[in-house]
Amino acid sequence: MTNKNIQNDLHTITFKVIFMLLIFQSVFQSNNAYSTGSHAENRTEYYAPYTNTLPKIDGVADERIWQLAQWQNINHRWLGPEYSNEDFQGRYKVVWSESKLHLLVEIVDDILIDTHRNPLTQYWDDDTLEIFLDEDFSGGEHQYNHNAFAYHMSLDNQAIDIGTNKLAQSYSHHVESVWKQQGDTVIWELSIDIYTDAYQDSANDNKPIELTAGKVMGLMVAYCDNDGSELRENFIGSESAAGKAPDRGWKDAGMFGKLILSK
Numbered sequence: 001m002t003n004k005n006i007q008n009d010l011h012t013i014t015f016k017v018i019f020m021l022l023i024f025q026s027v028f029q030s031n032n033a034y035s036t037g038s039h040a041e042n043r044t045e046y047y048a049p050y051t052n053t054l055p056k057i058d059g060v061a062d063e064r065i066w067q068l069a070q071w072q073n074i075n076h077r078w079l080g081p082e083y084s085n086e087d088f089q090g091r092y093k094v095v096w097s098e099s100k101l102h103l104l105v106e107i108v109d110d111i112l113i114d115t116h117r118n119p120l121t122q123y124w125d126d127d128t129l130e131i132f133l134d135e136d137f138s139g140g141e142h143q144y145n146h147n148a149f150a151y152h153m154s155l156d157n158q159a160i161d162i163g164t165n166k167l168a169q170s171y172s173h174h175v176e177s178v179w180k181q182q183g184d185t186v187i188w189e190l191s192i193d194i195y196t197d198a199y200q201d202s203a204n205d206n207k208p209i210e211l212t213a214g215k216v217m218g219l220m221v222a223y224c225d226n227d228g229s230e231l232r233e234n235f236i237g238s239e240s241a242a243g244k245a246p247d248r249g250w251k252d253a254g255m256f257g258k259l260i261l262s263k
Contacts, residue, residue: 039139042240044257046072048094050213051102055095057189059180061104069093069104072238074221078246080234083225086110086184088236092221096261098210105129105188105221112186113226114155120168123160124224125232129153129188131175134218134253135196135209143251146199148218150250153177153190163201174208213263218256220249 051065074090077083089108094101109127116122134148142148144166151159157177163169174195179188193208194217200206222237235247239257249255 039137039254039256040239040241044072044239045260046070046094046219046257047260047262048096048101050261050263051095051097054097054100054191055102055104055189057102057176057178057191059178059187059189061187061189065095066093066104069095071106072221074105074223074236074238076237076240076246078222078235078237078241080225080232080236083234083236087227088223088225088234090221090223090236092238094219094259096211098212099193099208100191101133101194101211101217103131103188103190103192103221105186105190107186107188107223108184109186109223109225110184111227112155112181113228115226119154119156119158119160119170123152123154123168125226125230126224127155127226128224128232130220130222130224130237130250131190131192132218132220132222132249132253132256133192133194134256135194137216137218137256137258138197139218139252139254139256141251142253145197146195147197148253148256149174149195151175151192152224153188155179165201169201211261213261215261217259217261218253219259220256222249 049068055063071091087110091106093104112127114126116126131151140147144164150161153159159172159175160168161171174193176191179186195208220239224232225234226232239255
């Protein structure tokens with residue numbers, strides 16, 4: 001065998017090794033799409049102002065602090081057909097205090113549906129406000145853990161998420177929630193305790209953390225809209241979601257936007 005043949009063989013082997021490494025890297029990245037620290041592109045940044053006076057959670061939103069916060073739209077259609085402005089419009093504001101995160105959500109919805117009376121059954125198929133929170137903006141998978149919370153807020157103000165036992169359960173003790181209807185507009189106010197990923201469903205001594213200026217969190221707000229069907233017709237969120245599973249934020253915190261606590 002000549003030196004030229006040996007060199008050709010070495011080039012062929014090197015090419016095959018590089019090709020196999022690229023395939024392995026692609027498979028690894030695919031299998032770790034929800035890895036910690038990974039966030040989708042084009043996430044929003046929202047700066048929430050501080051308040052030392054807690055807003056009254058009554059669905060009225062007449063506190064001055066709400067006037068200082070900016071609106072963020074809920075306008076990315078994740079699931080379902082096109083809808084009209086009469087069928088749905090949504091936007092939200094955020095403020096914070098040392099003890100809680102406070103949200104004001106304004107929803108236009110021409111038909112309000114809550115037909116699944118068991119709060120742990122098909123709660124996503126009623127009209128449902130969803131608040132996705134990642135305490136440390138770490139991203140990553142959160143389907144059966146508390147790396148992030150996905151609070152499904154029902155019209156009777158219950159907060160439902162999946163626990164570490166892989167079953168739906170109530171986290172209503174985390175969230176104070178009240179909404180009122182003004183014409184076809186729902187004014188929804190919420191105050192939420194913030195917990196780290198150390199939260200344990202089986203413990204009775206979980207304590208929410210204290211919030212501080214400059215803290216960065218993950219946040220996404222969405223709405224399930226049902227106009228009378230067995231299943232929801234639309235799922236609309238505050239963040240863009242490309243790909244085959246645009247609703248994957250319920251298990252992928254990398255879809256969340258960046259929430260910055262300012263002061």
